[in-house]
Amino acid sequence: MKKIVLSMLLASIGLIASESTVPYKSGLLLPPQADKIYAKECAHCHGKDGKQTSSAGLTNVSYAVIAGMDTAELAKTLKEYRGGIKSKDYGPLNKYGYGAVMISATKDLSWDEIDAVAKYINGLK
Ligand code: HEC
Numbered sequence: 001m002k003k004i005v006l007s008m009l010l011a012s013i014g015l016i017a018s019e020s021t022v023p024y025k026s027g028l029l030l031p032p033q034a035d036k037i038y039a040k041e042c043a044h045c046h047g048k049d050g051k052q053t054s055s056a057g058l059t060n061v062s063y064a065v066i067a068g069m070d071t072a073e074l075a076k077t078l079k080e081y082r083g084g085i086k087s088k089d090y091g092p093l094n095k096y097g098y099g100a101v102m103i104s105a106t107k108d109l110s111w112d113e114i115d116a117v118a119k120y121i122n123g124l125k
Contacts, residue, residue: 023036026041026108026109032110032112032113032115032116032117033116034113034116034117034119034120035120037109037113037116037117037120038117038120038121041105041106041108041109042105042117042121045058045101045105046063046066049067049124049125050065050066050067050068050121050124051065051066051067053065058098058101061096061097061098062096063095063096063098066121066124067121067124067125068121068122068124068125069121069122070122071118071119071122072118074117074118074121074122075114075115075118077093078102078106078109078114078117078118079111079114080092080093081093081099081102081103081105081106082102082103082106082107082109082114083103083107
């Protein structure tokens with residue numbers, strides 16, 4: 001009996017430990033994990049530090065350094081790229097003609113996730 005209780009205890013510790021290492025996956029109802037979202041959805045085009053201004057395969061576009069941008073402005077920009085819940089809320093943004101790229105990068109993000117990512121990018125140095 002003691003052995004069973006002990007192994008159950010160990011199993012539940014194992015569960016708790018593995019939960020904190022669950023990789024980010026869009027669509028799961030977890031609190032926004034801004035750093036993981038940024039790493040998975042944004043860093044390959046905007047750089048880990050948010051200072052990359054062009055990306056492989058997109059040769060004729062150069063966008064702004066996003067690191068340190070104002071949080072509210074970032075959140076608004078991202079929601080505009082993503083498109084609102086009602087399309088009239090946030091028009092599709094297309095600053096340099098490559099807005100479609102940003103739609104696919106943001107379409108799976110919730111408003112909460114966008115707000116969290118905006119705060120994260122504002123903090124990038
Ligand atoms: C496949 C490459 C790619 C990915 C991934 C990507 N972006 Fe972009 N981003 C672009 C391009 C291209 C533009 C310019 C779009 C346009 O024409 O308006 C842009 C524009 C932006 C801008 C506006 C910059 C400016 O010049 O004002 C912000 C802010 C931004 N992206 C943030 C993000 C965030 C946050 C993510 C992740 C959720 C992300 N991007 C993912 C390529 C990418």
